[in-house]
């Protein structure tokens with residue numbers, strides 16, 4: 001959905017659901033599995049050269065658990081409010097970035113792709129390491145057994161872990177004290 005700047009004279013309110021193809025498509029492009037209803041309430045306001053987005057997104061997604069790769073249901077209920085300014089990005093000319101400018105994106109054309117803005121926001125809001133459950137035991141790195149289903153017979157001491165080095169270090173220290 002492309003937004004022409006000169007057409008945005010008064011605030012534009014959009015109420016989107018899974019029946020809006022271009023909106024549902026955003027999730028499809030991101031390869032996100034949707035479960036249940038999808039909704040976005042979006043208000044776009046223009047003030048001089050600035051476009052303010054105020055969105056409230058609700059969605060039930062099925063992500064993949066970062067430990068065991070099984071389904072990890074995830075509920076989105078997030079607010080977002082990025083700002084877009086029409087014009088040249090002053091930072092391209094080497095200007096210093098002031099604190100309040102961090103969330104501002106510059107664009108040069110007369111139009112803004114609303115779908116792309118929403119897609120970026122969804123990507124930003126996704127958890128980096130989704131989990132099926134906070135107690136997920138993951139997969140055994142040696143035999144591939146999903147440890148949530150049953151444990152395996154692999155010797156856990158042989159499993160490489162960055163903490164292994166730390167553990168050995170403590171042992172050495174203790175020995176020295178004696």
Ligand SMILES: [Zn+2]
Nearest residue numbers: 065068132136
């Ligand atoms: Zn898991």
Ligand SMILES: [Zn+2]
Nearest residue numbers: 140143152154
């Ligand atoms: Zn194993």
